[in-house]
Amino acid sequence: MKHGILEKLAEAIYKFDAYPNEERCHSVALALISKHPCLREPGSPDGCSGWKNSLTYKMGNYRTKLRKAGCAEVAINQGKKGAPGMASKGLKRPKRFEVNYLPDLPEGQNEDRLEVERKLLVEEMKKRNPSGTVIASKMDQTFPLRRREIVEAEPPVKTLKERWPALFTERQVFAEFNSIATTNLENDFFGAKLAEIVQQIDSRKPDVTAVRTLVLQGIPALLGDDPSNFYNTSFDSDSDEAWDQVSVGLLTVISEDVPLSPNHLHLDPVSTAIILEGGIVMDNLQNLPQALCLLFGLSYALHLDYPKAMKNTFSFIQRVMLGLGENKLPPKLQTLKNLLLS
Structure with missing residues (x-):
């Protein structure tokens, strides 16, 4: 019976996370004995330590079975070593709650x-x-x-x-x-959470783009990030070569008639662009909030790490604004969420 229970649990867990950590296996074990008290382990401090350990090793065995069957998501890590339940640092695996991280090719296709x-x-x-x-x-x-x-x-x-x-x-x-x-990235990015933050800042009928821009430029400061090389501003006559050293960032291009200031909102730019690896990859975007939304989407589409200097801000977008991740937030994110949405 135990084998059957673990097999079904492994199948269900894999749909959400191919490489669950110890904490996630523990939460599943707790849910199991909560739903079925007869499975509680006598003498165990929390009643489920054995289930947690069994689940940890079961997931390793389950991945091995899928790897032999040619499943792309786990086959990519074939030959790499790590503990059965905890993937080693070098393993390629979903880290930001990607559901379709590495899907198999469609049947009949190559x-x-x-x-x-x-x-x-x-x-x-x-x-x-x-x-x-x-x-x-x-x-x-x-x-x-x-x-x-x-x-x-x-x-x-x-x-x-x-x-x-x-x-x-x-x-x-x-x-x-x-x-x-x-x-739905666009709907959720500009949806309830951002709208609620905007409402907290200005309950009148504000210029929505202006307040969104203010909020998104202010979040890094509140989280201790450094946006100095992320939010960039230039005149329309400047050369694109000026951004060769910017790995990830946004660029607001303004007319030479407007004072050049990194702290100015520049709500009527000539254009707004996305910079990746020193080059402009998307330009003529509507405004800074739209550009940041698209850049976040590109970080998933291109499998890019969050920029180190803006890691907390991108995590706030993922965990709080989009709701992608576990409910328990890191202290910095929880504090800002309470501050902005209280």
């Missing part, structure tokens, strides 16, 4: 066939008026191939832009995020 579709997608993007329907269909079809390339090979952003130009459009950034995290 990499060669999907590569043909990718090339057709590139040709479609070269047209003066590319078909949104065709692009959406082929991007959806090639999603597993793209994830395999991005997660396994980790190519430079410049290479990805050449191979997957459609991925750097607003519509496809949002679609890709939805495919990975099964969450």
